[in-house]
Amino acid sequence: MTEPSDQAPFAGRVVVITGGARGQGRSHAAELARLGADVAVCDLCHDVASVGYPLATEDDLAETARLVADQGRRCVSSVVDVRDLDAMVAFVDEVRTELGSVDILVANAGVSALGSICTMDASEWSETIDINLTGVFNAMRAAAPHMRRQRWGRMIGISSMMGRSANPGIPAYVASKWGVIGLCKSVALELAGFGVTVNAIAPGNISTPMIHNDALYALMRPDLDHPTREDVAPAMAGLHAQPVPWIEPEEITAAVVFLASEGARHITGSVIDVDAGASARFTA
Numbered sequence: 001m002t003e004p005s006d007q008a009p010f011a012g013r014v015v016v017i018t019g020g021a022r023g024q025g026r027s028h029a030a031e032l033a034r035l036g037a038d039v040a041v042c043d044l045c046h047d048v049a050s051v052g053y054p055l056a057t058e059d060d061l062a063e064t065a066r067l068v069a070d071q072g073r074r075c076v077s078s079v080v081d082v083r084d085l086d087a088m089v090a091f092v093d094e095v096r097t098e099l100g101s102v103d104i105l106v107a108n109a110g111v112s113a114l115g116s117i118c119t120m121d122a123s124e125w126s127e128t129i130d131i132n133l134t135g136v137f138n139a140m141r142a143a144a145p146h147m148r149r150q151r152w153g154r155m156i157g158i159s160s161m162m163g164r165s166a167n168p169g170i171p172a173y174v175a176s177k178w179g180v181i182g183l184c185k186s187v188a189l190e191l192a193g194f195g196v197t198v199n200a201i202a203p204g205n206i207s208t209p210m211i212h213n214d215a216l217y218a219l220m221r222p223d224l225d226h227p228t229r230e231d232v233a234p235a236m237a238g239l240h241a242q243p244v245p246w247i248e249p250e251e252i253t254a255a256v257v258f259l260a261s262e263g264a265r266h267i268t269g270s271v272i273d274v275d276a277g278a279s280a281r282f283t284a
C-alpha cells in the first residue's frame with residue numbers, strides 16, 4: 001500500500017463518490033485522486049422523468065474515470081442507481097474487491113425537481129426523496145459496516161443551503177436536503193465510537209448543470225419568458241449574502257477534502273456551509 005505523504009495525504013485510501021459523472025462529484029474525484037486516493041464513482045447515467053434538465057451520461061462517467069487515471073490512481077466506475085440498495089451494496093463489494101477497502105464516502109448524487117404543492121403528483125415527490133434522501137441512506141448503509149469494522153471512515157452527505165432554509169416551488173428538494181442533515185447526525189452518533197465521522201456539507205448555488213438549466217432559470221425569473229444566465233444572476237446572488245450568483249464546484253471539494261482529512265477526526269455530526277454567507281441568515 002502506498003504510504004501517505006505531504007503531496008499525497010490520501011494515499012492508501014479509497015473513496016466512493018455517488019453521482020460522480022460530472023459536476024461536484026467529478027471535481028471531488030479528480031482532486032482526491034490528485035491527493036493520492038483511489039476512487040470509485042457511480043452514476044445513474046440516464047434521465048429521470050420529473051427532473052427538468054438532462055442528467056449525466058456514460059460518456060461523462062468515463063471522463064471522470066479518465067481524470068482519475070490521469071493522476072495515476074486506480075478507478076472503478078459503474079452505472080448504479082442510488083435508489084437501489086442491493087445495487088449500492090454490490091457496488092461497494094466490487095470496490096472492496098478491486099481497490100481493497102472503502103474508507104471515504106461522498107454521498108453526492110442528487111436531483112433538483114421543481115413543482116408546486118398544488119399540482120405535484122406522488123411519483124414526482126418520490127423521485128426526489130428516493131434519490132436525494134433514500135439514496136444517501138443506501139450509500140451509507142452499504143459503506144457503514146465496513147467502516148465500522150475497520151474502525152476508520154469518513155462519510156460526507158451533500159445537503160444544501162436548502163437543507164437549512166427553504167424556497168417556494170421545490171418542496172421535495174428542500175425536504176430531502178433537511179432529511180440528509182438529520183440522517184448524517186443520527187449516523188454520526190451511532191458510529192462515534194468506531195473512528196467513523198459523518199458530516200454534511202450545505203452548498204449554496206454551485207455552478208453545475210443542476211442550476212444552469214431553463215427550468216431553474218424560469219423559477220428564478222418568472223417575470224421573463226426565456227431568462228438567460230445573465231438574467232438570473234442577480235436573483236441567484238440574492239440567495240447568498242456575498243454578492244456572487246454561484247460558486248465553483250472546487251470550493252465544495254475543498255470542504256470535502258477537509259472533512260476527509262486526519263485533521264477533521266474530531267468533527268462529526270456537523271454541517272459545513274459553503275454558501276457565500278447564506279447561512280448567516282439562518283438560526284444558530
Ligand SMILES: NC(=O)c1ccc[n+]([C@@H]2O[C@H](COP(=O)([O-])OP(=O)(O)OC[C@H]3O[C@@H](n4cnc5c(N)ncnc54)[C@H](O)[C@@H]3O)[C@@H](O)[C@H]2O)c1
Pocket residue numbers: 018019020021022023024025042043044045046055056057080081082083108109110111112131135158159160161202203204205206207208209210211
Ligand atoms: N448545484 C447546486 O447549486 C447545488 C446546491 C446545493 C446542493 N447541491 C447538491 O450537490 C450534489 C451534486 O450536484 P451537482 O451540483 O454536481 O449537480 P449535477 O446534476 O451536475 O450532478 C448530480 C449527479 O447525480 C447524478 N444522479 C442523479 N440521480 C442519480 C441516481 N439515482 N443514482 C446515481 N446518480 C444519480 C446525476 O446524473 C449527476 O451526475 C447534489 O446532491 C445536489 O443536490 C447542488
